Amino acid sequence: xxxxxxxxxxxxxxxxxxxxxxxxxxxxxxxxxxxxxxxxxxxxxxxxxxxxxxxxxxxxxxxxxxxxxxxxxxxxxxxxxxxxxxxxxxxxxxxxxxxxxxxxxxxxxxxxxxxxxxxxxxxxxxxxxxxxxxxxxxxxxxxxxxxxxxxxxxxxxxxxxxxxxxxxxxxxxxxxxxxxxxxxxxxxxxxxxxxxxxxxxxxxxxxxxxxxxxxxxxxxxxxxxxxxxxxxxxxxxxxxxxxxxxxxxxxxxxxxxxxxxxxxxxxxxxxxxxxxxxxxxxxxxxxxxxxxxxxxxxxxxxxxxxxxxxxxxxxxxxxxxxxxxxxxxxxxxxxxxxxxxxxxxxxxxxxxxxxxxxxxxxxxxxxxxxxxxxxxxxxxx
Numbered sequence: 001x002x003x004x005x006x007x008x009x010x011x012x013x014x015x016x017x018x019x020x021x022x023x024x025x026x027x028x029x030x031x032x033x034x035x036x037x038x039x040x041x042x043x044x045x046x047x048x049x050x051x052x053x054x055x056x057x058x059x060x061x062x063x064x065x066x067x068x069x070x071x072x073x074x075x076x077x078x079x080x081x082x083x084x085x086x087x088x089x090x091x092x093x094x095x096x097x098x099x100x101x102x103x104x105x106x107x108x109x110x111x112x113x114x115x116x117x118x119x120x121x122x123x124x125x126x127x128x129x130x131x132x133x134x135x136x137x138x139x140x141x142x143x144x145x146x147x148x149x150x151x152x153x154x155x156x157x158x159x160x161x162x163x164x165x166x167x168x169x170x171x172x173x174x175x176x177x178x179x180x181x182x183x184x185x186x187x188x189x190x191x192x193x194x195x196x197x198x199x200x201x202x203x204x205x206x207x208x209x210x211x212x213x214x215x216x217x218x219x220x221x222x223x224x225x226x227x228x229x230x231x232x233x234x235x236x237x238x239x240x241x242x243x244x245x246x247x248x249x250x251x252x253x254x255x256x257x258x259x260x261x262x263x264x265x266x267x268x269x270x271x272x273x274x275x276x277x278x279x280x281x282x283x284x285x286x287x288x289x290x291x292x293x294x295x296x297x298x299x300x301x302x303x304x305x306x307x308x309x310x311x312x313x314x315x316x317x318x319x320x321x322x323x324x325x326x327x328x329x330x331x332x333x334x335x336x337x338x339x340x341x342x343x344x345x346x347x348x349x350x351x352x353x354x355x356x357x358x359x360x361x362x363x364x365x366x367x368x369x370x371x372x373x374x375x376x377x378x379x380x381x
Contacts, residue, residue, distance in 0.1 A: 005100035026071025038083040053120030069285035098127035122272035123162040138175035199374040217354035238279020261294020
């Protein structure tokens with residue numbers, strides 16, 4: 001059974017949980033222990049650690065501090081059932097760890113459980129992406145990262161090059177990739193041009209920090225969210241081993257985590273490149289807390305709901321028209337993209353693209369939203 005790959009939580013974390021009050025989060029979580037495995041029929045969110053760091057620096061990982069910081073927090077007014085399934089230990093090779101992670105995550109998603117993966121190196125995003133192979137769907141990947149993580153095709157997969165393998169490997173189930181928070185001086189012009197050539201989306205750190213709400217539609221259209229902790233500036237993360245003077249602050253990274261949780265479509269959330277410091281462990285705990293908070297307030301709108309209850313707006317252009325939908329429940333906006341051929345069953349659901357009110361206003365002034373144009377180009381090519 002795929003869950004045999006999971007190492008149960010040890011005596012140390014169990015002793016810590018016993019010392020918490022009944023109001024703290026740790027007292028409300030089901031734990032995988034040597035004596036017990038949670039009943040997954042009652043679980044909506046599953047937390048698991050992955051002790052694999054060979055794609056970054058190979059240093060040891062200790063997720064104990066992150067767990068203690070998380071379970072010491074007090075939950076919101078949640079009804080969400082959460083389980084901590086323990087850890088996947090590093091295999092004899094990275095590919096062994098990838099296989100175990102892919103199997104565990106795929107099994108959880110088939111059960112409609114959202115995995116929150118606390119990892120080592122960010123190349124673990126690759127087996128998370130491959131976990132969707134059995135679900136037979138196209139995948140939208142969003143990374144919160146200062147870099148695009150492209151590498152040479154001949155390079156071994158690593159935290160700094162995993163995206164190349166995702167783009168090139170068969171079966172190719174990647175429909176869209178979006179980066180939130182890239183810093184231009186960390187990325188070559190060739191990489192920036194490649195993002196444009198592939199009709200992917202990228203948002204500079206400064207633009208997101210100035211108006212963080214521009215990122216919300218990006219997460220609303222995501223299946224996987226992969227968060228690189230080095231996208232947070234060191235003064236807020238406590239990571240002074242790999243000093244990062246610029247990046248998201250603690251408040252911003254938690255807001256992005258909450259957007260991820262709010263998204264009706266996000267089915268997998270990963271946090272990677274942890275430097276094992278106590279300070280960063282506290283940040284990880286709060287990131288997870290905000291993701292769970294967002295999940296609790298999901299509204300189950302498109303693509304899971306019907307368009308019938310939305311207000312429809314038609315904007316005429318010279319040779320075509322753009323169709324927008326506004327939810328009367330959440331005031332969120334979508335734009336219709338051209339119908340995708342029914343011959344491609346994987347893409348049949350992608351008929352509405354999340355957008356912002358500002359993009360609707362721009363269309364009223366005859367400005368075509370860039371994300372709409374890119375999505376249309378993907379369907380034509």
